[in-house]
Amino acid sequence: MDILRFATAGSVDDGKSTLIGRLLFDSKAIFEDQLEAVERTSRDRGTEYTDLSLLTDGLRAEREQGITIDVAYRYFATPRRKFIIADTPGHIQYTRNMVTGASTADLAIILIDARKGVLEQSRRHAFLTSLLRVPHLVLAVNKMDLVDYSEERFEEIREEFSAFASKLNVGDLTFIPISALNGDNVVSRSENMPWYLGTSLLHHLENVHIASDRNLTDVRFPVQYVIRPQRATDHAFHDYRGYAGQVAGGVLKPGDEVVHLPSGLTTRISSIDTYDGPVEEAFAPMSVTLRFEDDIDISRGDMIARPNNQPQAAQELEAMVCWMTDIRKLTPRSKLTIKHTTRTARALVRDLHYRLDVNTLHRDEEATSLSLNEIGRVSLRVTQPLFVDDYSRNRLTGGFILIDEATNSTVGAGMILDAS
């Protein structure tokens, strides 16, 4: 059994909570005491139906204001897969939450109300999904029961959305007509839409192939921690020196020739160690410890790659940045801390090229700053080289966060373009 992480985007009006509630309920991930608590609260508030959004809106302020503030993580499993849902609020103020939820997602579900069709919000969600390079996108056309399960309506929406999506980088796009309320095409195929020949949503989630979404080509191993057990009671380990980290790309094997960055020195992997014994190969997302044939000075923040396939060592970066704070704006000359893989440095914003309107994709080249929830293209200069790839090639070596040096808040998320 493997794990599929997916993000859901849409508002309560689109039936997102109802859909999640149904997936959780039908997979027996909602428990009786949780359902009773939700039913009790719904009753107390005079709601006629059981408001399943109460399951995910866990914070007091959310329940008081009837809004979703933050990303909520929910879990369920079927015999085929474990699922982690990053449930992100659909409201415009919370772009940063969608970006956060999408950053680790294998798949995103965007909900559309069949009566309303493709809205500005749907376009925004699709754009963010493509910006964050979520490999699989499902457009769930909901409330089909309210349009008489009309194939024509579904096809209209499909065409409109496809036209928009063709302007984006969407890898795999699937359209599914559903009724979350009635359960049509959610867990099993609906008899109300015989014209639909695809699979149910859950069947799609269970079977979509994700193993090859990881980068298994470019060896990237950011060194995270040096293990030197000098205090070890076992003298066999007295001279042990291992380099621990989580594989970010490619497949590593003992005997492989590798290059150490920033030194550029080459050596071979002598062993890939784990607590459970040495392994014959390591790939993302495994956490392992590497040992090398030669004694090289290696520390946290360094990178292991292949001599003929190296990331760019860059001090000048081009990136799309999503700004995530209202405590300050991003402007040219802003100085920030940047964390990329296991390396932390300081960054200077050299230029803001444009601000992107996430609804129209219009580029505002007159923009002089980015505010909360705005996205723009920037040039950064960094105090020491970062070992980067295009975000489109590897999300782990192409993504970074920006930290405000006065408050230590995480204020921005960046995706590297044109690594050179």
Added chain:
Amino acid sequence: MLQRDYTTSQLDVLEAEAIHIMREVAAEFERPCLLFSGGKDSIVMLRIAEKAFWPAPIPFPLMHVDTGHNFDEVIEFRDRRSAELGARLIVASVQDSIDQGRVVEETGRRASRNRLQTTTLLDAIEEHAFDAVFGGARRDEEKARAKERVFSFRDEFGQWDPKNQRPELWNLYNARIRKGEHIRVFPLSNWTELDVWDYIRREGIEIPSIYFAHTRKVFERDGMLLPDADVVQRGDDEPLFEAVVRYRTVGDMTCTGAVQSTAATVEEIIEEIAATRITERGATRADDRSSEAAMEDRKREGYF
């Protein structure tokens, strides 16, 4: 040659993520510690710590906030396991906090030291100048926890502000703090109760005996089975009876209920949990039943 399928099982993914989180903390903080209660989640967390730094010893101490109302079996397990690992165990005592006048003991039938633990925990973090504290909490446990970060920032009062959390993207964690502040770190955030048990089975990890079915004198309160013990105040209208029970969670005797069960092995426990229709905290924790936002309120104050 067949293309190899690089599918990774759910437990391997969760373990790799937790190891990554632990190594980040060890690399970026000066003085981390790991909260070890002898409960199943902290036991799993301890195994992850062993794996993350092997063959080196775990590079931080363990700490237990001891209410004095814990089960003997669990305290015995806690001491033995720490000794086996050669780890330094710090015991922060709620009794000491009471004796020093830092907190006042609750009175009455429902008296519990649960809430008092927060003061003891925060005092200990300050005394030892810990800047990162590992906890075994999982997001599937409770809805306030469902929104908490893996690296969860606490201000100098130890408070959690759920509306002002740091965004967390990819596998990048922001470890920046000022003096006096700290980060609570939850490496098991993405694990479910069933994942924890599957992992205990796969790894063959020892757990305290009270997780398995045994005969115990109990009484019923609010639909929960509480144990017969000196520290639990029982009314005359709450008769004792013998039952075959086990614990799904391990906390204070005063607020942790047993469930009727005959599950005597990890396999049987997994079968039981896979079929159960009630959450572990709903079934067994009086502390979460006090209000809709009971956990959120305690967390804001600095609770685990």
